[in-house]
Amino acid sequence: MLELKSLTKRFGDKTAVDAATFTVDRPMMIGIIGRSGAGKSTLLRMLNRLSDASDGEILFEGREISSLKGAARREWQSRCAMIFQQFNLVPRMDVVSNVLHGTLNRRSTFATMFNLYPQEDIHKAIEILDRLGIAEQAPKRAEALSGGQQQRVAIARALMQDPSIILADEPIASLDPMNAQIVMDALRRIHEEDGRMVIANLHTLDTARRYCDRVIGMRDGRIVFDGRPDQLTTGVARDIYGAGADFSEAATSTAIETLDQSNENLVLA
Amino acid sequence: MLELKSLTKRFGDKTAVDAATFTVDRPMMIGIIGRSGAGKSTLLRMLNRLSDASDGEILFEGREISSLKGAARREWQSRCAMIFQQFNLVPRMDVVSNVLHGTLNRRSTFATMFNLYPQEDIHKAIEILDRLGIAEQAPKRAEALSGGQQQRVAIARALMQDPSIILADEPIASLDPMNAQIVMDALRRIHEEDGRMVIANLHTLDTARRYCDRVIGMRDGRIVFDGRPDQLTTGVARDIYGAGADFSEAATSTAIETLDQSNENLVLA
Amino acid sequence: MTDATLAAAQQRQTVDSIQNSYMAQVQRRRLYGGLTLLIFVVLMVSGFNVADDRNAGGFWDGLHQIGDYPAEVLAEAWEKRADLPALIVEFFPALVETINIAAVSTLIGAAAGLILSLLSTRGLARWPRLIPVFRRSMDIMRAVPEIVIALVLIFVLAGGPVPAMIAIAIHTAGALGKMFSEVAENADLKPVEGLASTGANWSQRMWLGVLPQVAPNYLSYALLRFEINIRASAILGFVGAGGLGYELRNAMAWGPGRFDEAAAIFILLFGTIVFFDQISSRYRNRLTEGQNA
Amino acid sequence: QDITEFRIGILGGENAQDRMNSYSCLQDYAAEELGVEVKLFAPADYNGVIQGLLGGTIDMAWLGASAYAATFLQDPEAVEPVLVKVNMDGSIGYHSIGFARKDAGVTSLEDMQGKVFGFGDPNSTSGYLIPSIEIPQATGSTMESGDYFGEVKFTGGHEQTIVAVYNGDIDAGVTWADGQGNWEDGYNSGALRKAVDAGLVDMNELVEIWKSKVIPEGPVVLRKALPDEVKAKMTALVDGLHERDQDCAYGVAAGETLGFQSVEHSTYESVIAARQAKIGG
């Protein structure tokens, strides 16, 4: 259903994404890994059409996406929700309003200017929040929430779009292990229960292994690995991260168990 | 030489220091311990006359201190140096200037405005810095230094005052174990070599035990212990800290050995 | 099983109540928002009507004439464009006077504002009990329009730059004093306490402990004030306190025949204001950025 | 055509005191007469009323002679003079008075050679225009600084000139007075008289050093574009004000008068010529 054909993005001399090509034929949960600067964010941004591709094509259900303009492009964006590392909410507005931003594409500009949304949308927004376990926060300002809660609001906004694809750009990078787990669990549940495709940039191997059905590894803009999580050996990981023999997975780990352990050590010491 | 007679400080209803009475008859190194809010800082601030006592007296070499005003009070402050937990240096000024601030009481406002410090003072400041092992930092801005170095600058400023008493309010609380040791060693050395009285608020028992000749324990503003370090048994400590049977000294320890261990655990985990 | 349905029902209930209370909140917000907007619009519209009604010419009638006056000035200035450079030179001393008034009053006002701000900031004040006194006096200094002081002083000191200078300085002291004390309130008190513990006196504590912290912000505000004061000194000239503004008003009031002078003075004044505006905004950016860096 | 409202501009400066207040009776009479709303405007600036007359937003005003000249020179078709105030002695003029401090040893223009001389407002007839034409005729040299006088300044207005001379900031200056009554009272009316009444100056300290030819009082003008009927009504109203309501006439004319009499544009030709000359030179 989603097909990338040598998708390329150049910034001046620099090629951030270099002829990325892959096909996804059914909704799955896909993790993209690679070290900082590998081109993961750029790839997702092209998919959401936040930025234009320099070359190549994106096809979704046979339709060419990368050349859409204006209203058509926005319509695509509304079907392809995006979640950001820094949540990218409107901090001064309340949680429900933030979730309702997911409906902007469908609503008339005029009504939304005055913050007028139909009641059914408001109810739906609160139900989605409830599904993510943060319904009580509904009337609060987004900025008053913790990081993990804000990220769940962002997910709620994405769900509000009722999208076919959810893109998540390092959704847990600025969260502590506890919240990271909650957020990843939520994404996985959405994938499983709603059958939506989820593509997530992740910077830790074990998260990718644990939550994804398929892992794509990028290095210097090129896709250097594409396979099942179990194919992702330490050797392959070294290739992706370009690390030497001293590469230790634990250094990038955010799993709770490992850290809990060291915490305990601290307390016991 | 120093005598406190039921020194009391009230903030509204709250009695922060409650009739503190003790006598020190020769320059010693005294540690004041007690948990947060016990009134340790308040006591030292009254000694230095940064704040006024509500009741009671302070006598130094027979002279009544707690009622001094204006210039006489400032003259007392110059004889009774204070070191703070957060160093309280002027961050944007260079290290030598910060040390020279110890001579302010002797200088006119005009001289200060035009940086008219006598050359001998400048040289003395550098010698003191050298004694504390940070002479190379002399021309740097204070804010560019590490915490331990800044605290040593603060001690240098105190020495520059050529004081009879040095008060130190949790001088190592915001330092890592390594620097904590350097700073405490410096204080001890000053006490031993120059024969100055040192009174230090400490929040860890083992530091007090290790460096002090006499330990005063405070709880809820009252002095509940006053004796030699070796009299400070775990039972007494429990009384001072008001802790239950689960009290473990290690939790408040800053000694290097214990912590090094937990650091290692973290790295290995 | 029953447990599960019960739990689900309970869940449903809480969601319902959240939805209801949120809807109520939204209704309230819409109501208040709508009301505020309505009041604002009514105020604007009726205010405009009152102003329009009390004006000699109506807004809509006059709109098409808006360019008449500038057109006349420009036409004459263009006709006599050859004289412009000479006129600019002729009026240059008046410009210098205007800038001098602004500079002196900014310097004096900033110095007074600096002291006032320290005296009226909690935690720094020399006499904490007098804080309200200093605050109120700054409020008053700020509230008196410069023109009032200048016009009154003219009777005592006669015309010339000094009344204008005093008037602007007083206002500057009040305005900067307030801004300065807002900055000083956020100053870190630790260095001040550190200095106090060595027996430093109040002025030493302020000079060494506070000023280095606040200097960049103070300087940036003072620059902004300087720019405002250039304007103010031109305006005071307008009502008779010397300088470029006065020349401009004379030329404009005279009407045709001296529009070339008006144009020349205008070019000078406008150029000066823009010049200092640019300089000050550049330096201000540098100062505040340098601080964040 | 009809008018929907009638706007009277009141000029600042020479005769103003509580102007709006003094005119409110005229406002009522005019409203009654014309059947439309009448508004009063009193901008502090001469130029405000002139601009209003030129732009058609002011219908009637009592201008100074120089201000009338300025209006006429900018647009001869804008306004026409209709009436002028008649002084108690039947004249329709006043004077520009040059004066100095007695103890400065200045008693005439000759003594002023090389000294500091002050004009008032450059838009004022008596404070600038007339003396700037007539004094050079008397001295035989220009008014440039350093030519005859050591320095020539603008003080900004009549009040400032008086204060400046009295304080000794300048050696002599010009202001206006009706020339009636006695010097020691500051004449019957004028800027000097007001300063005396306010206790700011003592006339014993001042001497008159020069007096201009008679300057015509400024005209009451009406906008030419007004309907003839309106013009006639307003002219009649102001003309008959003295008979109709003594107090009101006192207020409008800012002092005792014998009333108004009609006046022609030609009365002001000399002033206009003077102003024209200034533009040329």
Added chain:
Amino acid sequence: MTAADLSLVKTEADALFARKRIFAVALPAIVLAYFVYIFFAFDIAGLTKRANWDNAVTLASDSWSYKTHVTRDNRSGEMSYAVEGERKGAYPEGQRPDWVSGDDIITIDLGGDTIVRLLPEQRTEIEVPGFGLIEAQAEGRTITTNLPEDAPDWINASNRRVAITTPEGRVTITGSKTEVFNYFPGWELFWFTFDSPYHGHGLFEILLGDRIDPTRPNITGALSDWWNNAMWRHKDVAWAIGETILMAFLGTMGAAIIALPLAFMAAKRFAPVMIVRAATRRLFDFVRGVDALIWTIVLARAFGPGPLTGTLAILITDTGTFGKIFSEALENVDQKQIEGVASTGAKPLQRYRFGVIPQIVPILLAQILYFLESNTRSATIIGAITGGGIGLMLTQAIQTQKDWEEVAYYIILIVAMVMAMDSFSGWLRGKLIGRKD
């Protein structure tokens, strides 16, 4: 550290302090040099000599006191009594102050044993304690007195005019009239003028006492007489203040409404076309640089005098200022929020509404409210030029050298008005944006 190293550090430190000293001295020295230049450029030395402190004293004392004029026309012999010598303050026929007595010989008791007697045949006698009796007679324009040649400096006498200033009051005699000024503290006639029946009645009497004017209830009658007081013109003053605030309010808000969309055109992030951006910015610079005062003159041609012209002048200038401030705020907006909204497929206007507006609203509000206060002050001045508001009344009162108590009254009102606007805008800012002053 070795001894050699240490001495090196010491010399370095010495050099450092030498530099710091030079810097510390140089800056004040430059300022001082500038002040010296100003001292001569502004002729401060001459000014201190020229300053007329007597005027200052006159003005200051006049601002909290009033004088009652007793005038005898030396030609007709007619007497008149008036507060401040004004028609509106004149005593009604047949009434006169109670410190004046006598019919043929009118005795004026100025207090402190200073007594003035107006005798027939234009003669005047003045008793000044500690000096003696001064006699003066007016004949035609000539005044003859018994004053010695070297009179003290509070007497200024010539054969045309005699002026005597005592602590109790002032007497001037010329051929045409004899005037006696008696000074009293306070603002006379502030509540009621002489023609009001309520003059001289206390607050309690008016509120609780019997009907003073049989045709009206006391309270409404008193309020209306006070409101229409011809001397202090409370009604006009209230209107004038309202007009001033109106100009400030309309000008500020109008400018904000116009500046907001324009600011988008001047912000790099929202106006990618360089020319549009540069043009808008220069426009802002231009309208701001011209200054409101000059705008009033330009606008006077089109709209004539009045509050609308003042409003528009403020509006135009502030559009420039706001435009600049707003566009700077827009340059600094956080891109993340905009991107978050954009990623949902929001239309451009929606992106601005939700991605940008919530971020800049606090800055906007703070600035607008701040300008509202400062524009109240500007509106005072602008009103003076365009003919509206309290500024006109004030400048008129000053320029006509009328009573300074009126000037003082207006100044107090203006200060109170600006301070009220200041605290109002501060309060509103706190309400809308949340704490922080």
